[in-house]
Amino acid sequence: MTAIHADIDALTELRAALTRFRYAQREVAERGGDAIEATRASLEAKASRWRARLEQGRAELEACRDRAAADQDGPLDCSGYARAVGEADERLEHIRHWQQRIDQQVMEFAGAASRFKNLLETDLPRAEERLAAIIVSLHAARGVLPPGS
Amino acid sequence: MSSVYPTSPGPARPDRDGDQQLRLLDDAWEKAVPFWQDDIARQFGTHHWMPLRHESRLYLEALRAMMDLLDAAERDTEQ
Numbered sequence: 001m002t003a004i005h006a007d008i009d010a011l012t013e014l015r016a017a018l019t020r021f022r023y024a025q026r027e028v029a030e031r032g033g034d035a036i037e038a039t040r041a042s043l044e045a046k047a048s049r050w051r052a053r054l055e056q057g058r059a060e061l062e063a064c065r066d067r068a069a070a071d072q073d074g075p076l077d078c079s080g081y082a083r084a085v086g087e088a089d090e091r092l093e094h095i096r097h098w099q100q101r102i103d104q105q106v107m108e109f110a111g112a113a114s115r116f117k118n119l120l121e122t123d124l125p126r127a128e129e130r131l132a133a134i135i136v137s138l139h140a141a142r143g144v145l146p147p148g149s
Numbered sequence: 150m151s152s153v154y155p156t157s158p159g160p161a162r163p164d165r166d167g168d169q170q171l172r173l174l175d176d177a178w179e180k181a182v183p184f185w186q187d188d189i190a191r192q193f194g195t196h197h198w199m200p201l202r203h204e205s206r207l208y209l210e211a212l213r214a215m216m217d218l219l220d221a222a223e224r225d226t227e228q
């Protein structure tokens with residue numbers, strides 16, 4: 001198109017950019033949701049491992065204390081088992097803390113995510129249609145046919 | 150919350166890709182503006198462009214905060 005139609009060219013490119021933006025941001029939003037689910041799953045897997053270690057540690061500590069109570073030969077040191085139980089408990093609590101922080105942040109994020117989804121699905125296509133109509137009217141006003149007509 | 154960029158190549162964070170897409174759209178807008186200065190352009194700016202940009206910025210900032218928190222949670226719970 002000639003320089004006299006530079007505005008039409010610029011608006012056509014803007015409209016194409018809006019369409020690219022809509023598709024690209026839709027993917028961005030999907031990946032954001034996937035990342036949240038992946039981290040939640042990862043934290044749950046870590047919590048599950050530490051729960052298992054905690055249960056095992058408690059059973060070993062209890063068995064050690066039983067042996068210590070029944071042992072007639074001398075004192076039995078169970079402090080290593082107690083430390084392992086303490087560490088597992090602490091790690092599990094730490095993961096739970098992160099799970100709660102993420103749950104809270106996800107609730108805050110949900111509002112912005114919902115509005116953005118609405119923008120991508122409703123407002124943005126409307127803006128693209130508006131631009132398309134403007135481009136058609138510019139073509140008509142100058143007596144030129146739009147590409148593909 | 151500050152954003153820490155990884156030093157090793159890894160999967161790109163969606164918020165950074167989203168920022169990049171918004172920059173590309175800004176560029177397209179900036180290129181169109183000199184050729185489009187009438188009332189219709191002003192109406193489009195008020196009713197479409199500004200809300201689109203504002204809502205996109207809000208979302209991408211919220212997404213960045215979310216991704217920062219997810220990264221921090223993963224790092225801080227490494228076994």
